[in-house]
Amino acid sequence: MKIHKLSSDFKNQVQKVILLVFVLVLAVLFSQKLVLAxxxxxxxxxxxxxxxxxxxxxxxxxxxxxxxxxxxxxxxxxxxxxxxxxxxxxxxxxxxxxxxxxxxxxxxxxxxxxxxxxxxxxxxxxxxxxxxxxxxxxxxxxxxxxxxxxxxxxxxxxxxxxxxxxxxxxxxxx
Incomplete structure (x- = not known):
């Protein structure tokens, strides 16, 4: 049985995507409360x-x-x-x-x-x-x-x- 390890570059990319999604969700929620107009x-x-x-x-x-x-x-x-x-x-x-x-x-x-x-x-x-x-x-x-x-x-x-x-x-x- 062969075990595949994830490369550190792939892990970093996944972390960046998760962080970006989290920041976007926070931005949408904050803008609804803030009323930029x-x-x-x-x-x-x-x-x-x-x-x-x-x-x-x-x-x-x-x-x-x-x-x-x-x-x-x-x-x-x-x-x-x-x-x-x-x-x-x-x-x-x-x-x-x-x-x-x-x-x-x-x-x-x-x-x-x-x-x-x-x-x-x-x-x-x-x-x-x-x-x-x-x-x-x-x-x-x-x-x-x-x-x-x-x-x-x-x-x-x-x-x-x-x-x-x-x-x-x-x-x-x-």
Whole structure:
């Protein structure tokens, strides 16, 4: 029986390949956490799910239609995955709502359990409008790498009101 020994050159080459694969795997994992670009963008069109955006929730407050969601009760939340801390969030929402329904989009703050910073959503008439809001994330609450946004419309259920959202985009900016 003949025993074959591996040459030291072959062993060195195998070690280099293993080391290179290990470094590449680490680089990919690190780059996902690091976010080398200046921003991260998540868009939700309510036709297909987005693994980085959870919401709107809780489910009993919204109704899914073919390509949009109807907010029938408030508040409704969105949780956005943030791989790192960012300076600003630009939220672009395309929606229409019942006339005279006061509604707001807000950001969960880290000050206390119920602290939110709200911006009013303007009237839409009977047409969809696209509206852009910018939030400063300096005091945003990051919980398990998620930032929480809220849509509030006091009295939406008692006034038989509705907010229909067909697209929402979250841009996290350095």
């Amino acid at each position: 200046n921003s991260v963008t998540y868009e939700v069109d309510f036709v297909k799910s987005n693994q980085f955006v959870r919401g709107p929730y809780p489910e009993g407050r919204v109704e899914q239609s073919e390509s949009s969601v109807l907010v029938k009760y408030e508040p409704v939340y969105f949780s956005i995955y943030s791989p790192r801390h960012f300076k600003q969030a630009k939220v672009t929402i395309r929606y229409k709502k019942t006339a005279d329904l006061k509604s707001q989009l807000g950001l969960k703050l880290n000050l206390n359990k119920w602290a939110f910073f709200f911006e009013d959503l303007p009237e839409t008439g009977d047409q969809f409008i696209e509206y852009e809001l910018i939030f400063d994330l300096a005091n945003a609450e990051y919980f398990k790498n998620n930032i929480k946004f809220i849509i509030a419309a006091p009295g939406i259920d008692s006034h038989k009101g509705v907010i229909e959202i067909d697209r929402i985009k979250f841009d996290l900016l350095k």
